[in-house]
Amino acid sequence: MTISEKSAYLKGLMDGMKLNTESDEGKMIAAIVDLLGDVTRKITDIEDTTIAISDELDEIEEDLDAIEDFIMDEDDYDDEDEYEDEEWDEDEDYEEGFDFGDEDSTIYEVQCACGEVINFDEETLEAGSIACPNCGETLEFSFEDDEDEE
Helix, strand or coil: CCHHHHHHHHHHHHHHHCCCCCCHHHHHHHHHHHHHHHHHHHHHHHHHHHHHHHHHHHHHHHHHHHHHHHHCCCCCCCCHHHHHHCCCCCCCCCCCCCCCCCCCCCEEEEECCCCCEEEEEHHHHHHCEEECCCCCCEEECCCCCHHHHC
16 A cells, blocks of 8 residues: 555545544544645655656766767777777787876877887977887987978
8 A cells, every 4th residue: 555545544544433523532633634644745746756856867867878978989998898808919018007298298109110110209209219119220200391301
């Protein structure tokens, strides 16, 4: 039985007993049954409101998920399980934890004659050279403009 049904049952029971509502005891019982009816209606309203709010929150969550999917590039690895599926060559030297500095700095990439792809930052570019970690060959960079070549 729901709380509304129980309240209605008590009201019907009181009416069926034909209590004298003029006596002190009858007045008190009638007031208690009326109070229970009011409390039941209030609780039912609160339950309905809670369900409506929960439904709205679910819709907001779905909208936020859609926005997140739109903003995030689906091709990027954003799930750790995808990284675990990748097969890594254990023989290669990876510089784990290499910090390129400020996240807004530009990262450059160059391929050595041996085929090794090397990533470096602006500080290395300004230094003018970098040694290939695979073959040891020194790769040099220059800041000369293309206008000088013409």
